[in-house]
Amino acid sequence: ASNDALGKSILKELQDDGVDTSYMTVADGGNSPFTYIIVDNQTKTRTCIHTPGYPPMKPEELTKENLFAALHGVEMVYFDVRLHETALLVAEEASQRKIPILVDAEKKREGLDDLLNFASYVVCSAKFPQAWTGASSTPVALVHMLLRLPNLKFVIVTRGEKGCLMLERSMTDASETEETDVEDLLESLEQKVDLSSSMAKCVASKSNLRISADGVGSMSGRLIMGTAEDIPSEELIDTTGAGDAFIGAVLYGLCTGMPVEKMLPFAAQVAACSCRALGARTGLPHLTDPRLSL
Numbered sequence: 668a669s670n671d672a673l674g675k676s677i678l679k680e681l682q683d684d685g686v687d688t689s690y691m692t693v694a695d696g697g698n699s700p701f702t703y704i705i706v707d708n709q710t711k712t713r714t715c716i717h718t719p720g721y722p723p724m725k726p727e728e729l730t731k732e733n734l735f736a737a738l739h740g741v742e743m744v745y746f747d748v749r750l751h752e753t754a755l756l757v758a759e760e761a762s763q764r765k766i767p768i769l770v771d772a773e774k775k776r777e778g779l780d781d782l783l784n785f786a787s788y789v790v791c792s793a794k795f796p797q798a799w800t801g802a803s804s805t806p807v808a809l810v811h812m813l814l815r816l817p818n819l820k821f822v823i824v825t826r827g828e829k830g831c832l833m834l835e836r837s838m839t840d841a842s843e844t845e846e847t848d849v850e851d852l853l854e855s856l857e858q859k860v861d862l863s864s865s866m867a868k869c870v871a872s873k874s875n876l877r878i879s880a881d882g883v884g885s886m887s888g889r890l891i892m893g894t895a896e897d898i899p900s901e902e903l904i905d906t907t908g909a910g911d912a913f914i915g916a917v918l919y920g921l922c923t924g925m926p927v928e929k930m931l932p933f934a935a936q937v938a939a940c941s942c943r944a945l946g947a948r949t950g951l952p953h954l955t956d957p958r959l960s961l
Contacts, residue, residue: 669698669721678693697720698718700719701717701718702715702716702717703715704905706907711900713906726756734756741761742767743768745768745918747771748776758782761785767921769788769789769790769914770782772792783819786818787820788819791824791825799812800812807881807882809822810878810880812834821833821835823931825913829894835891845877846878847878849878857892867936868893869927896936898942903942907945911941914934916936
């Protein structure tokens with residue numbers, strides 16, 4: 668952020684939410700980033716017009732003193748792949764301290780590959796896995812990602828109203844186990860979903876399977892499918908920020924040791940709550956909200 672009126676407003680909003688902003692670097696002069704969002708009430712779609720901040724943050728503006736202090740006692744580091752050169756410095760230090768890293772891979776960006784090499788967890792958009800790997804389908808792409816990124820514990824791909832798909836690496840090797848094709852595995856999970864309930868659910872394969880993908884290879888793990896909450900059309904107002912809300916809930920789940928089978932439906936509920944009001948933050952629930960099942 669810059670020290671303009673918008674930047675001061677951003678800092679105050681974070682502070683009001685209890686966020687420690689003492690390590691944030693504020694540019695002297697310039698403008699803070701902002702986005703206009705146009706929501707179509709009839710089609711339930713949105714158009715975002717983004718204005719990036721200026722001047723962009725330079726890696727040398729992040730002092731070692733601030734970096735070390737900011738990472739002290741941290742349980743998780745999150746990157747959205749903006750300001751990738753500075754982010755890489757933080758990732759390198761976090762990795763040395765064995766702090767888990769979650770990367771939000773919305774689309775291919777400059778510096779993304781470098782950050783993914785440090786990632787413990789990845790949450791990505793529906794089109795990203797195939798775009799990044801060139802695989803024939805999303806399930807095959809997920810296998811490709813875990814084979815290509817050995818530090819990765821799991822990858823989640825969000826699929827909008829279809830929910831999400833997660834491929835989790837096993838801690839033990841299942842190389843002696845008979846291989847199961849990942850696309851067949853997904854089909855079997857889809858057949859187990861209870862369509863009679865509107866609530867978000869989670870269906871998981873057996874643990875420690877040898878999951879294979881044609882032309883890619885195989886890995887040890889399990890496949891988990893999470894459904895989205897079925898939101899009545901009259902309650903669906905604005906999907907802006909639903910993905911961010913989902914990722915925030917995943918971060919909360921990881922930091923609190925929440926089992927995957929509970930974390931994915933919880934994240935889907937939080938995302939659904941964010942769709943029931945205008946704006947990326949308006950209407951987001953507190954953890955005591957009766958709409959959430961903790």
